[in-house]
Amino acid sequence: DTEVTQTPKHLVMGMTNKKSLKCEQHMGHRAMYWYKQKAKKPPELMFVYSYEKLSINESVPSRFSPECPNSSLLNLHLHALQPEDSALYLCASSQDPFSGGERETQYFGPGTRLLVL
Amino acid sequence: GNSVTQMEGPVTLSEEAFLTINCTYTATGYPSLFWYVQYPGEGLQLLLKATKADDKGSNKGFEATYRKETTSFHLEKGSVQVSDSAVYFCALSDRGNFNKFYFGSGTKLNVKP
Numbered sequence: 263d264t265e266v267t268q269t270p271k272h273l274v275m276g277m278t279n280k281k282s283l284k285c286e287q288h289m290g291h292r293a294m295y296w297y298k299q300k301a302k303k304p305p306e307l308m309f310v311y312s313y314e315k316l317s318i319n320e321s322v323p324s325r326f327s328p329e330c331p332n333s334s335l336l337n338l339h340l341h342a343l344q345p346e347d348s349a350l351y352l353c354a355s356s357q358d359p360f361s362g363g364e365r366e367t368q369y370f371g372p373g374t375r376l377l378v379l
Numbered sequence: 380g381n382s383v384t385q386m387e388g389p390v391t392l393s394e395e396a397f398l399t400i401n402c403t404y405t406a407t408g409y410p411s412l413f414w415y416v417q418y419p420g421e422g423l424q425l426l427l428k429a430t431k432a433d434d435k436g437s438n439k440g441f442e443a444t445y446r447k448e449t450t451s452f453h454l455e456k457g458s459v460q461v462s463d464s465a466v467y468f469c470a471l472s473d474r475g476n477f478n479k480f481y482f483g484s485g486t487k488l489n490v491k492p
Contacts (some may be wrong), residue, residue, distance in 0.1 A: 266422075295476060304468055304482035305423070317477050352422055359477040363430045366411055366478040369421040 285353030293359035385483030402469035
């Protein structure tokens with residue numbers, strides 16, 4: 263099974279709200295990724311967690327705050343977002359962040375479609 | 380540095396036509412290469428991959444060969460179906476940097492009955 267789940271599927275929030283996106287995988291993967299995807303564009307990497315430690319932050323504004331409470335779960339906390347943050351947020355996982363071959367394949371969740379009003 | 384270049388879309392084909400979507404890359408090492416497909420409103424699904432030069436990835440009638448000499452990984456299918464209509468992304472993995480992916484811009488495929 264190569265399933266990554268994400269909740270909620272859709273989210274509408276105001277610019278003063280605080281909300282969280284959740285991502286879960288039970289494949290024993292030790293790398294997890296957050297991406298932002300705007301319409302008709304490829305996914306843009308935001309964060310990488312390797313063995314539950316934040317390893318890459320692609321200069322993401324502080325209004326996005328990632329958290330990895332355990333090896334199966336990844337959260338993205340949202341606060342004071344702007345309308346331009348409206349996008350599809352994708353989570354992915356891979357088996358091992360330091361190995362090649364099958365272990366580097368990323369498996370994506372279905373995404374959370376976020377609308378900021 | 381690492382980058383991926385895909386042919387511009389959209390690509391419009393009739394059912395049963397032959398498909399080629401070009402993908403070329405630049406990389407500092409020897410990356411793995413991937414094709415992902417995204418249907419409307421969904422996440423990315425792995426279509427196929429190749430981890431070293433001359434490897435051929437294949438799945439659901441799609442094929443791509445890792446060509447080191449031309450730094451290419453072109454996606455092909457002999458006979459497309461309406462259900463293949465989607466956006467296709469070529470990507471490479473940077474093994475030295477937590478397997479960070481570099482994506483091409485994506486190519487939208489429309490298949491007409």
